[in-house]
Amino acid sequence: MSILEVKDLSIQFGGLKAVDHFNLSVDHNELVGLIGPNGAGKTTIFNLLTGVYTPTEGSIYLNDVSTIGKRPSDIVLLGSSRTFQNIRLFKNMTVLDNIKVAYHNRMDYNFVSSIFKTKKYKIEEARANEIAKELLEVFDLLEFKDHLAKNLPYGKQRKLEIARALATNPQILLLDEPAAGMNPQETEELMATIKLIKNQFNVSILLIEHDMKLVMGICERIVVIDYGKIIAKGNPKEIRTNKDVIKAYLGE
């Protein structure tokens, strides 16, 4: 069964069709890459999938539930979660709190409980702490748990953002250029991390990336778009030799 089912997704800004009849289906625990030249509409697709933009046409189903017209925060509850091209952390909050914010909806105590510090409050907070720490452990961030997010080095900020996205317990994770700004060694590390989370957390991953080594190295399937349209689909090997793809990247 597919987790994400996108049909004929289109959006128009003024006269420009930024995304034009985009189709995609992502299966359970699959790792799909979305690539294309700059300005091809990749991030726009993410924004459509996460509810930041409303499509002018088409449908998006997440676990068989339509997400059209839903707010971004409600789409998260349906099981998708994302990172951003330019990292968006809660900079002046601690690393641990960054994770705990994402854990918000999985905690269950109300306003009154928090003021009277009821038993429920204590149990739920303790559980959140435990799970957040476990998650940080996976990403080698536990020793930084009390640091402010803004004080982490760049590569660790990227990791924290992915960890935060995972804390919402998603079934599909959308990563927007996770390797941007990383050196080859950091990228190498990131590839290992992505593989690890795919297996350990049993999620599907859709990622946008410019680093071809990363995309070709870990993606099972790749979708290439240009000018908002799909120009090729296939496994890394097929994509590498596809004429249209080469043309789109290198010009005529």
Place this chain on the structure above:
Amino acid sequence: MRAKIKNIKDLLIDPRFINYTIIVTIFLVMFSLIQFELVNRYIYNLLVMVLIMIVMSTSLNIATGFLGELVLGHAGFMGIGAYTAAIIGIALRPYIEVDLLLFVVSAIAAMILAGTAGLLVGTPALRLRGDYLGIMTLGFGEIVRNLITNLDTVTNGAQGLAGIPRIMTFPIAFWTTVLIVTTIFLFMNSRHGRAILSIREDEIASESVGINITRYKLLAFVLASMFAGVGGAMFAFKEGFLAPVSFNFLKSVEIFVIVVLGGMGSLSGSIVSSIVLVFLPEYLRDFKEYRYLLYSAILVITMLYRPKGLMGTKEFDFTQLKNKITTFTKRLKARFSKGSDR
């Protein structure tokens, strides 16, 4: 999790115990100073005023410090609370003889009405951001003041509302303030508080991890206005007389300045700066003409050289203070023993 308290020694180092003890001690000291008439009427009034400003500034801190939205009409909510409490207080005085009960009843009414106003303004206003929200709340504050002036059948208009029972004693004011500040503190340390902080840090990211930002913005805004209503009620029962001019734009700015100077996002900062900014102008009375000039210059200079305010987003903690003293004495001892070795 906190360890179970088994004996007295554990109790003495329990941070909660330390904080409670210190609050009670402050109260007892102040209260006995008042009881033995070591504090004159003038200082007494200033003390109550400090407490009112603490309620006003910590409540504004929810919306401005923690949520990070510019609110320039906090005096409007204070005004709604003050007039509500005053009118109810005057009406119920013949039936309720106990001062505390009269205050509680009126303050709850003030809180509900100010909170409702917050809900009505906040629902549409919070779609706006930054400066625009600030201006919108400024406009709201001015409208409230004009309404109070114009609806003279209820509020006695510009002449002012007199005959409000003056029941705002130090103990009532003190414990009301403690109750409100503690509530805000505990709330901010819950998952709800974290959600609000995350909106200040990055609205889009906050939404992307499943926080319903509209709901939490509104919650923060309504809480801020509710507590401002209580602050207004305290003010009404302290003064015994209300005039619309007490709730003008300048009042909103004054509260705002306290929050900014104390540090946006620091409750203890707001408390310290309330104390300083209520007492300082009184002691600058001799320089009456220069007082506000100095006041505004301090504001500008703070922004230029210490934009995060006195405390930044940090909280002052008595238990930390104790730790600092311990390390300090340890260091002293180490130094001392080193010296004697030589």
Place this chain on the structure above:
Amino acid sequence: MELFIRQLINGLNTGSIYALVAIGYTMVYGIIKLINFAHGEIMMFGAYFAFLFAFSLSFQLPFILVIVLSMFFAALLGILIERVAYKKLRKAPRISALITAIGMSLFLQHLAQLIFGATPYVMKQLVDTTPVTIFNFDISRLTLLTIGLSIFFMILLSLFVYKTKPGKAMRAVSQDKEAAVLMGINVDNIISLTFAIGSALGALGGIFYAMTYSQIYPTMGVLPGLKAFIAAVFGGIGSIGGAMIGGYLIGIIETMTKAYISSKWVDVIVFGLLIVILLFKPSGILGKNRKEKV
């Protein structure tokens, strides 16, 4: 009908003042994205300058020279405020700059109070106020002068912004500061120039305001300042044309409310209008909508 036309003329009079002041708000906002709360105080200082030039010298200056000198000194004051208080905060969070502006506004009010005292000065008329009759309407010369001079300066400003090189530079800086620097524009000078022009026009508004209501006092800039700001928002903040339209609309709405509803409700209606605009079209009549990029 006669009452209506009379009120319309009054509205144009007040509107001219609001428009002049609103231009200062909108220009500064356009260029450094700051609501210059101290602008109302520049208006107030402009009026005090005019008073000093007109009545405290041993000889009588011609009216036009009084105006020009006051505008010049207000421009200097505007530049000074920007250099001292705002320049350092250009890259700081918006909220810090805004708080500084509020602080500056209070500072100037109390500075004026210290220098001139809290008691209002009576502004004697600087011009002949005998009414002129146009189409059977008696119109005060002051009203005609206010409307005429305001429109004259607004045309001058438009010519400057759209036809001259510094005007073009100004528009460039408001579009993109970094790019403007790369094009060799001295951004600091352009920002100073913007404050200078805005302050000079604000001072002119202040002088007319003082002559219309015959009084000058330290807090006289607060309310008209806020209203002019509403006018700027109404017209679309950042747009000079919008500020002019907004100014006249607010002026007319205000006088009409006074005439046909009640002067008690003027402020409630004007501030209510502000809220309505912000809710339904926060970008104003001529402004553009901007959305944050994800």
